[in-house]
Amino acid sequence: xxxxxxxxAWKKKRRKEYLExxxxxxxxxxxxxxxxxxxxNGFKKYIESNPIYKxxxxxxxxxxxxxxxxxxxxxEEYVKKNRITKGQIWCVYDKDSFxxxxxxxxxxxxxxxxxQNEEVKYHVAWSNECIELWxxxxxxxxxxxxxxxxxxxxxxxxxxxxxxxxxAKNMENIFDILIENGNPKLAIRYAKRIIKEHQGMTPxxxxxxxxxxxxxxxxxxxxxxxxxxNFS
Numbered sequence: 001x002x003x004x005x006x007x008x009a010w011k012k013k014r015r016k017e018y019l020e021x022x023x024x025x026x027x028x029x030x031x032x033x034x035x036x037x038x039x040x041n042g043f044k045k046y047i048e049s050n051p052i053y054k055x056x057x058x059x060x061x062x063x064x065x066x067x068x069x070x071x072x073x074x075x076e077e078y079v080k081k082n083r084i085t086k087g088q089i090w091c092v093y094d095k096d097s098f099x100x101x102x103x104x105x106x107x108x109x110x111x112x113x114x115x116q117n118e119e120v121k122y123h124v125a126w127s128n129e130c131i132e133l134w135x136x137x138x139x140x141x142x143x144x145x146x147x148x149x150x151x152x153x154x155x156x157x158x159x160x161x162x163x164x165x166x167x168a169k170n171m172e173n174i175f176d177i178l179i180e181n182g183n184p185k186l187a188i189r190y191a192k193r194i195i196k197e198h199q200g201m202t203p204x205x206x207x208x209x210x211x212x213x214x215x216x217x218x219x220x221x222x223x224x225x226x227x228x229x230n231f232s
Contacts, residue, residue: 042175
């Protein structure tokens with residue numbers, strides 16, 4: 001057997017053994033390449049430092065650099081290519097200016113995929129209009145249907161008020177900033193209230209709105225106790 005082929009086979013075997021040790025598996029596919037991955041990497045960092053769960057929980061974060069339907073398309077390709085047989089597949093994406101049918105189509109596709117496999121479940125963590133809505137809910141209940149620029153302006157003003165400087169999409173410490181200066185418990189409560197008030201509507205019709213809290217609640221279960229208390 002050629003050395004390269006032998007090394008690849010060894011890597012695949014080691015990865016399979018590694019996966020089999022992980023009871024809880026999360027594969028997170030982010031539309032953006034910076035903001036969302038940086039935020040969820042905060043969860044990954046703390047969970048991997050938690051002696052209770054670090055050997056039980058797998059979190060893989062894939063920046064897609066793609067919009068709406070292409071995010072779930074890349075997730076499907078990843079699952080197939082890597083022969084994922086168990087786990088939760090999360091698609092994190094924004095509405096922005098994309099057509100309603102494409103934005104709603106991700107949820108429809110996820111539901112179709114979930115009817116095919118009980119062990120691999122697809123979930124959607126959308127934001128209408130953008131992930132910044134989830135961030136600003138850490139500071140205030142916000143129901144104005146504005147453009148991304150208004151959400152970012154709100155965050156800029158709040159960050160300056162807190163002495164944090166200007167909000168930036170590539171902030172590596174955004175997770176810690178929101179925990180230390182905002183209120184994740186309130187953000188979850190506010191996000192749920194908005195969804196409840198628009199019950200029965202499609203994601204594109206809920207403006208503003210976000211389902212990011214569902215992924216946040218799922219991952220927060222594995223955080224160290226001193227960090228987890230900020231979420232529940």
